[in-house]
Amino acid sequence: MAITRWDPFREVVALQNRVNSLFRDFNEGADSPLTTASFVPAVDIYEDSQKVVLKLEVPGVEEKDLDVRVENHTLTVKGERKFEKEEKEENFHRIERRYGSFYRAFTLPSTVDTENVGASYNAGVLKLELKKKPEAQPKQIKVNVAA
Numbered sequence: 001m002a003i004t005r006w007d008p009f010r011e012v013v014a015l016q017n018r019v020n021s022l023f024r025d026f027n028e029g030a031d032s033p034l035t036t037a038s039f040v041p042a043v044d045i046y047e048d049s050q051k052v053v054l055k056l057e058v059p060g061v062e063e064k065d066l067d068v069r070v071e072n073h074t075l076t077v078k079g080e081r082k083f084e085k086e087e088k089e090e091n092f093h094r095i096e097r098r099y100g101s102f103y104r105a106f107t108l109p110s111t112v113d114t115e116n117v118g119a120s121y122n123a124g125v126l127k128l129e130l131k132k133k134p135e136a137q138p139k140q141i142k143v144n145v146a147a
Helices: 010-028
Strands: 043-047 051-057 066-071 074-081 100-107 112-122 125-132
Touching (some): 066 112, 066 125
Antiparallel strands (some): 051 125, 066 074, 074 100, 112 125
16 A cells, blocks of 8 residues: 655645636637647656656557657646547537647756656657756765774
8 A cells, every 4th residue: 555645735725726727728719629728637746766757648649749848947848739630529428638839847956967858658648757866865874883
């Protein structure tokens, strides 16, 4: 069983993001809300002694539509999920999946080696591994016993 840190504001932030997204969709008012709406992919971030790992949920986004960059200790992930044009929009009964472009930015700690970043994409999950600088990794110190 894993222990998960409880964040009392997690649901409030999620609600705020949804409301902001609705207003953004309404204000854009371009061709179709299906093609202009943007979304914010969910992300898990965890860390161990060797690296910081980010996992972003981006199902339906092709690898060529992902742009990952590190600049000035800021990691940015941009992409786009395109609406499948095989079916006509008026034939849908319900559309709940979000389409459009997304942008996420993360400030990296100074312990991360920005020259050593790995990215992989599998089953709709973009995994970014940022290795820590050698001086930031824990070192075990041997204790000598006086005789």
